[in-house]
Amino acid sequence: MEYLVEMSGISKSFSTVQVLKDAAFRLKPGEIHALMGENGAGKSTLMKILTGVYKSDAGVIKVKGREMAFADPTEAERYGVAIIHQELNIIPKLTVAENMFLGRQLTYGKTGILREKEMARLTREYLGRLNVDLDPSAPAETLSIGQQQMIEIGKALSKKAEVIIMDEPTAALTDREIEALFRIMDQLRREGVGIVYISHRMEEIFAICDRISVLRDGAFLGTETTAKTTVEHIVRLMVGREIGERYPARKSVIGKERLRVEGLSDGRNLKDIHFSVKAGEIVGVAGLMGAGRTEIMRLLFGADRKKSGDIYIDGQKVDIKNPASAIKAGIAFVTEDRKHQGLLLDMSVRENLSISNYDQIAPFGIISNGKEQALSQQMIKRFLIKARDSEQTVKSLSGGNQQKIAIGKWLGKLPRIFILDEPTRGVDVGAKKEIYSMMNELSEQGVAIIMVSSDLPEVLGVSDRVVVVHEGRIAAELSKEQINQESIMYAATGGKGHGHQ
Amino acid sequence: MAINKKSLSAALQKLGPLIGLCIIIIILIIASPNFLTLNNILNIFRQVSINALIAFGMTFVILTGGIDLSVGAILALSGALTAGMMGAGVDPMTAVLIGVLAGGVMGAINGLLITKARIAPFIATLATMTIFRGLALVYTDGRPITGFNSEAFTMIGGGYFFGVPVPVILMLILFGGLFFVLRKTTFGRNVYAIGGNEEAARLSGIKTGRFKVYVYTLTGVLSALAGIILTSRLNSAQANAGMGYELDAIAAVVLGGTSLSGGRGWIVGTLIGALIIGVLNNGLNLLGVSSFYQQVVKGLVILLAVLLDRKKTSS
16 A cells, blocks of 8 residues: 555535645655645645545545545544644543543443543543643643643544644644654654644744645645755745745834833733833744743733733833723734634624724714725735625635734724734745735834744744743843844743753 | 625525515415504504514624623513602603613613623523512512503603604614614624624723623613503503513514624614514414414424524525
8 A cells, every 4th residue: 555545636616616626635654744835725625625524526535545535524533534623622621531532431331431540541641642741630721722732632643543634733832842743743654654734834844744745726736755845945836936035124223112011910920021122123022832921912911900010101101901001002912813812703804904993984983984995995905915805704714814904903003012922823924924024014114013923933033132931931031143043942941951952 | 606696695694584574474464354454564563662672772782792681670670660750740751761761770780790790691681680570579569550641651652653653763763773873883893893702802992891881781771761662551560561571572683683692683683573573473363373372483483583594504
């Protein structure tokens, strides 16, 4: 058997939109195979067809040489094809072990009485293989997203899957967790498991994958051997054009101090946070998952209540009680979780873009149709938002376009301070670059920008200065000259290790 | 083509309740000669107006993702207060204002319990429903309040204006106003935003708590108005008036296609939903169907409407 999975001639349309045209994909045993393409290229659809979520309109799927068309993901799992979705299937109120054995609990015979000890033991064993130490009886909601993902990976391992599809598995993981994951992936590869790896992170793909298949606009463009290709070549295939430098060049024009934070704490994890940002400066905020970066930003924005500390904007002390007062003070905040905290998914592009701009389009609380339309048209053009029209629901847009709306809605008028939490997570190369350009343009107009990011190359590529958070404190402040992977990781891990290997 | 098809199905989705209403009307026209008379039509509208007013408020509440079970009790307590005031010699105008104000206060209490005390809307309004109903019993001592003879007050529920019943005119004016509020104002937009994603709305700078209090207050005011109309029409106020009206209001909202999980729906649908219920009641009465069976039919219609709605959404 040469191939674990062979898909050929796969076509799929949703209503009248063709998402896949004659797509193909081949997975060998014992390989890690990257599936790449911009958002909307059809990667997820192709994998959903493989696992029986969707039925293809045309084409042949062979698994281990046998022609197959799974009715649903459960059937796919029975034949050894497991998928780990980007949106985790974790039930927050249930414990780690309950999540691990969801739908296939171990019982004493057919009594329905749960063998809780045995499930806890096995949970520990599966997670142990991932070098993850979690209490099987801890509720999943008390874990970080990274830890929750480990449960999912452990679950796939426990099902003895021969084909594991991972959809952006590292998007929410810390470097240490990523290392652990890669170790496991390597181990699985040696055991003959085939792994399909969907990711936007070039570094990771070139570090771990054996082969790369590229999709663009639903068509299969070819499979390359990683060792014999380059990042530039893959990017060119994906976007179909030259994209140039990943981080657009920028002239930093740094002005006076715009924001100063002193002694900020939330009475729980954050202690004595202090830092400052100047006008026109981009400050990167680095740190491990759970170090408290997002929490700091939420305090700054009034999304959570601070226990103590002072915030000064342009030298004036400001009292931020809630997001509304933060916005009034000139702060804008793009949340890390755009689906749950940033966007109104069921509402239109127009409505999402106007929500933070009522003072411009709705004098006396009555919305002016003309002004609202003009504003949304102008923003769609300015931020190159690819939508059918301004009435399309945001839910149906790709991640990159959603993110452009989450950012763009704050720019009806220029904020004084712009906080972006993981601004390029789950966003494709093309849109990433547009977001960086947007940030550059804003900084040139004197906006003070704070960018929280777990993507180290991004932090290095974009920041004028980096603040590193470790266990709820500011562990280091690195000037442009001092910024490098090692110095950031050193501070992020509490100065205990020398960067990551 | 794809766009046309999509907007067509979206239009159909919105028109669904209206088509349903038309079908029921056609059946009744055929089945009963007394149905399509001006008198009967006006009668239906007048009967519908009370439920519609409450359902308009309920639409706002449900759009924010909440629910208000206390509307029937607010109706009773406000009606009783108004009647009591007039019985004590207060002039009708002031009595009505006090009644409406009391409804607003009761609604605001609901809103504050939900936003400040963070009690789930279902629980909070279940509790206040019982409290308000109890207060109405205390206030009336369990006996109907009657004997307030004011021509002006009787006009509210029983009068006509150019041949149209006053309650119907009130309902249509409020419908127009509230339609405008939902469609054209930031208030309306915020109601949808809160129901669509409360956290995203808050982080976009909307004072979500404040708007929710407004919405429950509005519902309180509308329920009080309904109570005053009912009191005026019956010329008496009873503590057990409006029992179960919350369910009729919720039914009207749901029949109109508004999603119980919030964020989606429109007030036109609610008016149609209220009319469906009103026309059914009226038609079944005309046909001599026993009131016991009427309940069964109403329930079946709600089920059917929701099932059809889901089929359309998923296809």
